[in-house]
Amino acid sequence: MKRFLTLSVIFALTVCCGRPSEVVVGPELPNPILPGFHPDPSIVAVGDDCYIVNSSFQYFPGVPIYHSRDLAHWEQVGNVLDRPSQLPLQEATSWLGIYAPTIRYDNGIYYMITTNVGNGGNFMVTATNPAGPWSEPVYLEQQGIDPSLYFEGDKCYMVSNPDGVITLCEIDPATGKTLSPSKPIWTGTGGRYPEGPHIYRKGGWYYLLISEGGTELPHRLTVARSKHIYGPYKSNPANPILTHCSQAGQDNIIQGTGHGDMFQRPDGSWWIVFLAYRRYGGDFHHLGRETFIAPVTWENGWPVVNGGKPIKENKPEGVSKRYLWDTIGPEWMHLQHPQKENYALAEGKLILTGNGDGFDWGNWHPTALLRRQEGADASICTSVKLSSDGEAGLALYQIFCGFATLSVRRTGAKVEAVVRFKVRSIDKEEAVIPLPTAEATLEIREAGEMYSFLVNGQSIASLESPLLSSEVVGGFTGVTWGPYCKEGVACFGPLEYEHNENRIQ
Numbered sequence: 001m002k003r004f005l006t007l008s009v010i011f012a013l014t015v016c017c018g019r020p021s022e023v024v025v026g027p028e029l030p031n032p033i034l035p036g037f038h039p040d041p042s043i044v045a046v047g048d049d050c051y052i053v054n055s056s057f058q059y060f061p062g063v064p065i066y067h068s069r070d071l072a073h074w075e076q077v078g079n080v081l082d083r084p085s086q087l088p089l090q091e092a093t094s095w096l097g098i099y100a101p102t103i104r105y106d107n108g109i110y111y112m113i114t115t116n117v118g119n120g121g122n123f124m125v126t127a128t129n130p131a132g133p134w135s136e137p138v139y140l141e142q143q144g145i146d147p148s149l150y151f152e153g154d155k156c157y158m159v160s161n162p163d164g165v166i167t168l169c170e171i172d173p174a175t176g177k178t179l180s181p182s183k184p185i186w187t188g189t190g191g192r193y194p195e196g197p198h199i200y201r202k203g204g205w206y207y208l209l210i211s212e213g214g215t216e217l218p219h220r221l222t223v224a225r226s227k228h229i230y231g232p233y234k235s236n237p238a239n240p241i242l243t244h245c246s247q248a249g250q251d252n253i254i255q256g257t258g259h260g261d262m263f264q265r266p267d268g269s270w271w272i273v274f275l276a277y278r279r280y281g282g283d284f285h286h287l288g289r290e291t292f293i294a295p296v297t298w299e300n301g302w303p304v305v306n307g308g309k310p311i312k313e314n315k316p317e318g319v320s321k322r323y324l325w326d327t328i329g330p331e332w333m334h335l336q337h338p339q340k341e342n343y344a345l346a347e348g349k350l351i352l353t354g355n356g357d358g359f360d361w362g363n364w365h366p367t368a369l370l371r372r373q374e375g376a377d378a379s380i381c382t383s384v385k386l387s388s389d390g391e392a393g394l395a396l397y398q399i400f401c402g403f404a405t406l407s408v409r410r411t412g413a414k415v416e417a418v419v420r421f422k423v424r425s426i427d428k429e430e431a432v433i434p435l436p437t438a439e440a441t442l443e444i445r446e447a448g449e450m451y452s453f454l455v456n457g458q459s460i461a462s463l464e465s466p467l468l469s470s471e472v473v474g475g476f477t478g479v480t481w482g483p484y485c486k487e488g489v490a491c492f493g494p495l496e497y498e499h500n501e502n503r504i505q
């Protein structure tokens with residue numbers, strides 16, 4: 001049954017300068033707004049148009065960008081990093097590659113700044129249209145993860161966290177050159193991993209918003225302010241301004257709240273997008289860190305997130321899509337750079353050619369098209385036909401040591417359906433079922449925290465979804481899935497993807 005709780009809350013807004021309270025009423029919004037693997041959100045609001053970017057780690061293309069005018073409906077308008085020249089990914093895994101991006105707008109230009117961990121460090125790209133094309137990367141001198149930009153007049157400041165200290169410098173946004181010495185400005189309130197800094201200006205103050213505690217359960221948002229951009233920054237006495245690592249938040253399905261970015265709408269209202277994950281089957285999450293939203297009010301000159309209350313889940317509407325393979329949309333990704341010659345579309349079929357790479361560590365370029373699993377009640381289904389000896393089917397991927405495949409394997413006259421699980425040191429073929437021909441309908445379905453693997457409508461194996469969680473197998477990403485071909489040539493028919501969490505009571 002469709003459950004659509006309301007996030008609408010009436011907030012008394014006590015403005016720091018003592019003006020009378022103003023009432024802000026939030027619209028009814030789903031939460032998460034971007035379900036599934038959408039970590040480290042950053043947002044820019046230009047008039048009514050809002051754009052969110054997320055980190056993408058080892059995936060190509062990288063840094064998905066979403067557009068909305070109402071904060072409820074988000075459409076992916078592209079990927080910021082869609083050319084290999086922008087995104088070297090050598091040996092990148094679910095722990096490496098593109099970390100938290102920031103998106104900003106100044107004087108007709110959109111900026112996206114991020115860190116490519118393991119392949120070049122901090123860089124930024126620019127565009128006049130957020131849907132692209134984006135420029136080639138401009139590499140930056142100040143290191144530390146989670147770089148952000150703050151524009152004021154003709155000055156551009158960069159803030160990041162070298163050596164775990166929030167550090168500021170002025171840069172030339174055209175060349176990336178540092179124009180002033182890097183100055184440490186805050187270490188947070190004592191939580192581990194001070195990171196994710198953003199600077200905002202309001203009412204004569206510079207506000208420095210950061211995350212502390214690490215991206216797991218103790219994650220939190222804290223804020224400090226100063227009259228001068230280089231400090232001294234004074235910590236908000238009411239910190240943290242958001243955490244679910246508290247008595248009020250401890251039983252919430254939503255955990256790990258942190259890494260946020262505030263923004264203001266044309267109506268004057270303030271908001272924040274941030275990451276959190278939903279736990280399933282105990283203290284596990286396998287869908288990745290997702291993007292949530294909450295209203296921000298100001299009390300005594302400090303931002304207050306969601307009226308100081310925990311964030312409530314408001315299950316997004318379900319999605320049902322049929323891919324006819326006339327085109328490949330921006331939601332489809334590869335692990336590292338695709339070998340383009342191994343992908344073809346013909347007459348409504350997807351034709352994949354294997355190169356021997358599967359999903360284990362060191363298999364850098366598997367022929368695979370993967371999209372995010374965006375709900376815990378979801379399925380993906382397609383037909384596959386192998387026209388030669390080989391292996392092809394559907395992959396369910398979290399990390400090189402946490403994945404499953406459901407495939408058709410053909411060796412001469414012998415044809416089998418095979419389910420393989422890889423969960424840390426456990427690596428086994430769970431089911432091997434003879435097939436009459438090298439053609440089958442394959443489906444992976446999740447319901448009730450259990451994945452089922454179906455061949456021609458029959459379930460042949462199952463796997464508890466917490467086994468593919470970040471807590472068990474690691475990584476900064478979330479589950480993705482889709483067609484792959486390890487060896488031989490495989491022809492895939494239309495693919496159906498569905499998620500509908502509102503079926504879960």
Ligand code: 6LW
Nearest residue numbers: 099100146195196215259
């Ligand atoms: C990101 C950091 C974080 O750079 O996790 O949760 C890191 N926050 O800010 C990787 O996503």
